[in-house]
Every structure is written in structure tokens, then in C-alpha cells.
Amino acid sequence: MTLILTLGNSDQVIQVSDRRLSWDGKLIDDDSSKAGLLTCPNARLAFGFTGLARWRSFRTRDWLLDALFECGPPDYGAGEILGRLRTLASNTFMQHAVLRAAPRKDRRLSIMFSGYLDHHPPPLLGCAILTNYQNFQSGQDEAEAWDEFSWIFIDEQRPAASEPALIQRVGAWAL
Secondary structure (H helix, E strand, O other): OOEEEEEEEOOOEEEEEOOOEEEOOEEEEOOOOOEEEEEEOOEEEEEEEEEOOEEOOEEHHHHHHHHHHHHOOOOOOHHHHHHHHHHHHHHHHHHOHHHHOOOHHHOOEEEEEEEEEOOOOOOEEEEEEEEOOEEOOOOEEOOOOOOOOEEEEEEOOOOOOOOOEEEEEEEOOOO
């Protein structure tokens, strides 16, 4: 499983992830992109995913790019896109014939979006995580995928007493 790390302040956001795909400890692909950029009228967000990368003919990267494109209209706003993505992801992971055949433990997926929300000058630092297995209330990862995806949102609060800072991670960090 991939480790994704986001570091941010008011001047920059850096999101890093590895490019390696593995299965049961065996290398599948050493050069696979699990990251991208979502630019919309009110936000610029880097994104990366961890968990299910491939299952038979299903490719998460291809699905995610198509899903983001599909979730854009009619307003193309970041909050609206991410809301529609949550619904689409939940439906896809419960109804897609190929994914339904996958064991629930292999359907776990988290997608982290981090960057700036441009609806407020100066832009606000923000992060959103869409997940079907990471419980941010308990701090524990579930062994099997949930039926529904859920969100956690983190954004800069203003006015603030100090410089904003963001450090967030998802994926294979508890080794």
C-alpha cells in the first residue's frame, strides 16, 4: 500500500507518494503514477490514492480520472465535485461487477486532495480525504472496506493566531 504525505503552509503545499505497485509483498509495477492535479475555478488540489490500484480489469487511476471529469458539471466547484465523487465512489465500489467479486479487504481505497481553496483571498490551505476504510475518529484502519465512502476535511481557519501548517498522511504509515 502506498504512503502519501502532504506538507503545507500559506506559501506551498507538497504532496509526495511512491510509484510502486505491490501485491502480497511482491512487486507488480515499479513505475505507476497514483497522483494527479485537480484544477477548478475555486481550488487547486494535488491528489493521490492509496489502497486498491488494480483488480482484474479495474484500474483505480483510470476510474478516478474519468470520475473527476464526470463529477465536474454543472458547477465545477471543488466542494461540489468532491461531494459527487463520494457518491460515485460509493456506488462504483458496491455495484461494479469486477469490484463486487473482489474480497472486501482488497477494496480499501483512500484518496487525499490537498492544496488551496481560492474562494477567499488570500487562498486557504485545505485538505480532504475520501476513504472507505480509514477511521479518523479512532485513528485505526479497518480490515475491510466499508459500504460507503466518507470524507474528512481540514482547512485553514481565519483569523489565525499563527502561520497555518498542514501535515497529513494516508496509507502505509503504521509499519
